[in-house]
Amino acid sequence: MRRIVLIGLSGTGKSSVGARLAALLGFDFVDSDTEVARRFALPIAEIFARYGEPVFRAAEREVLRSAGERCDVVIATGGGAVVDPANWGALRPGSFLVHLTGSPEQIVWRLRTQVAQQPDERRPLLEQGDPVAALARLWSERARLYQQADVAVDTDGRSIEDLAVLIAELAAEHAAAGLIPATSIDVPTGRSDIYAAPGMLAHLGELARRRWPDARRAWIISDDHVLPRWGGATAVALQRADFAVREHAVPAGESSKSLVRLEELLDWLLAGKLDRRDIVVALGGGVVGDLAGFAAAIALRGVGLVQVPTSLLAMVDSGVGGKTAINHRLGKNLIGAFYQPELVLADTATLETLPPRERRAGWAEIVKHAMIERTATGAVEAALLFLLERSDERQLAEPDFIAGIVRRNVLIKAAVVRQDEREDGLRRILNYGHTLGHAMEAAGYRYLHGEAVALGMRAAARISLSLGRTEPEIVARQNALLDRLGLPERFEGNLADVLERMTHDKKAVAGTLTWVLLAREAGQVELSRGVPLGLVEEVAAALGAAEDRTSPMGKAML
Numbered sequence: 001m002r003r004i005v006l007i008g009l010s011g012t013g014k015s016s017v018g019a020r021l022a023a024l025l026g027f028d029f030v031d032s033d034t035e036v037a038r039r040f041a042l043p044i045a046e047i048f049a050r051y052g053e054p055v056f057r058a059a060e061r062e063v064l065r066s067a068g069e070r071c072d073v074v075i076a077t078g079g080g081a082v083v084d085p086a087n088w089g090a091l092r093p094g095s096f097l098v099h100l101t102g103s104p105e106q107i108v109w110r111l112r113t114q115v116a117q118q119p120d121e122r123r124p125l126l127e128q129g130d131p132v133a134a135l136a137r138l139w140s141e142r143a144r145l146y147q148q149a150d151v152a153v154d155t156d157g158r159s160i161e162d163l164a165v166l167i168a169e170l171a172a173e174h175a176a177a178g179l180i181p182a183t184s185i186d187v188p189t190g191r192s193d194i195y196a197a198p199g200m201l202a203h204l205g206e207l208a209r210r211r212w213p214d215a216r217r218a219w220i221i222s223d224d225h226v227l228p229r230w231g232g233a234t235a236v237a238l239q240r241a242d243f244a245v246r247e248h249a250v251p252a253g254e255s256s257k258s259l260v261r262l263e264e265l266l267d268w269l270l271a272g273k274l275d276r277r278d279i280v281v282a283l284g285g286g287v288v289g290d291l292a293g294f295a296a297a298i299a300l301r302g303v304g305l306v307q308v309p310t311s312l313l314a315m316v317d318s319g320v321g322g323k324t325a326i327n328h329r330l331g332k333n334l335i336g337a338f339y340q341p342e343l344v345l346a347d348t349a350t351l352e353t354l355p356p357r358e359r360r361a362g363w364a365e366i367v368k369h370a371m372i373e374r375t376a377t378g379a380v381e382a383a384l385l386f387l388l389e390r391s392d393e394r395q396l397a398e399p400d401f402i403a404g405i406v407r408r409n410v411l412i413k414a415a416v417v418r419q420d421e422r423e424d425g426l427r428r429i430l431n432y433g434h435t436l437g438h439a440m441e442a443a444g445y446r447y448l449h450g451e452a453v454a455l456g457m458r459a460a461a462r463i464s465l466s467l468g469r470t471e472p473e474i475v476a477r478q479n480a481l482l483d484r485l486g487l488p489e490r491f492e493g494n495l496a497d498v499l500e501r502m503t504h505d506k507k508a509v510a511g512t513l514t515w516v517l518l519a520r521e522a523g524q525v526e527l528s529r530g531v532p533l534g535l536v537e538e539v540a541a542a543l544g545a546a547e548d549r550t551s552p553m554g555k556a557m558l
Helices: 014-025 032-040 044-051 053-068 085-091 104-117 131-146 160-176 200-211 226-240 259-271 286-301 312-318 348-353 356-377 383-390 399-419 426-431 434-442 449-466 472-484 495-502 533-545 552-557
Strands: 003-007 028-031 073-076 095-101 151-154 183-187 190-196 217-223 244-250 279-284 304-309 323-328 331-338 343-346 515-518 525-528
Touching (some): 032 053, 032 073, 053 085, 085 190, 095 160, 104 131, 151 160, 200 226, 200 304, 200 343, 226 348, 279 286, 304 312, 312 348, 356 399, 356 472, 383 472, 426 434, 434 449, 434 515, 434 533, 449 472, 449 515, 472 515, 495 533
Parallel strands (some): 003 073, 003 095, 217 244, 279 304
Antiparallel strands (some): 183 190, 515 525
């Protein structure tokens, strides 16, 4: 938890409670109305009168954006701040959101008391014929937004001190349970709130109900391996929040990312009278996430989507960022859409039932993020790379430690997606290791996605070194990690098929492949369209002939 944000109607006590709460926690305090008034050197009512509401809202947006970048701060928002989606994007990540409520009669009494104490401070609500009716109207307009808070606290009959203590206790409980988003991705197509902690699955219903107050049904899409293990707990969590639940399983494996399975899903959803207020819950690994996400994107032109990744790879990569797709006979993920899940819940306890091979494969995407972190986030050091290198076998198997790794990876990916949702520029760095890796995966699908990406990273590192783009020490650090994590070093398959499939890479521009290559500093990469085909063929052949030195200890440890 990095900050506490108070929302609610005017007169619910946000300013007074916020100031006391900040003092109690030793946090800074920001009152957005006070800060806007200070910037204009005018009371709020005068700002509205002179410049109009749009000018006030723009100033409020800037104040909240700045406050949302701070840590250890309590923020009291204006009553209408929740109406602006940009404010949610600024305040939601890492924040505990508290909705302060009160009876209309109590709110009106407080506002009249404030005006009596500060005659120069007008309250527009009190200037209307019936302030209680005006409050009711505002509530009806904003209720759905206020209900997205983490908790609602009734302020009637409670002292400021009691309210501050109660909120501090609730914040600590939510932080301990992982019920504060690791981050949020706020892009033009929507906001995606991402949670990662052991035990998150039990909270799926309450978090989904908070996001979709009027939703009636939840359509769980999974595979025939995951649904028997985790479908019951998922359904119970949703039913506790008054969702009617429907379930559908596809065969496990990459073959389900097909037009045939997509059509089956759409038949199931539409024949069951899917409603625009319903939500789709993708429960499983990357295959399920891609398939169910694509179905949610195109059914009725889009319904609410929750990603509940149950594989390590999906938690750190495919479940986050809004890319959905199915495969075509000419290559992976050639048919799809960008569609943000509004909610992502990564419960690292579900990894306990993940087969060891799939668990190992997930670490490849984590190593990928370690190799691109500084370019992705602007960080001054490759923190994730250092963390992985210092971690021991025991830590890498613990759900709490893995949850921390997942959160760090999500922050890296979110930083990229916020800047480039549709892969027009920076987001291409997330494909480090994927140019050759995708082709190796699609050439017979004998390799899991993470295994193929690991081979692709080894190839990209060799290319980077051959072109003089990086240093031998950086390549050695990457490969040492891949070895220790039990990921393959040798490609076994038809290299001619791999090279042919590369020509259908969806990221090619005018027939020329874009490569992500290592740079001079650890954690930095760069894009290149000047990689000679002969060098690619040479590196691919070397991977096919390499001696397999994968660490037996690495395989056993994960």
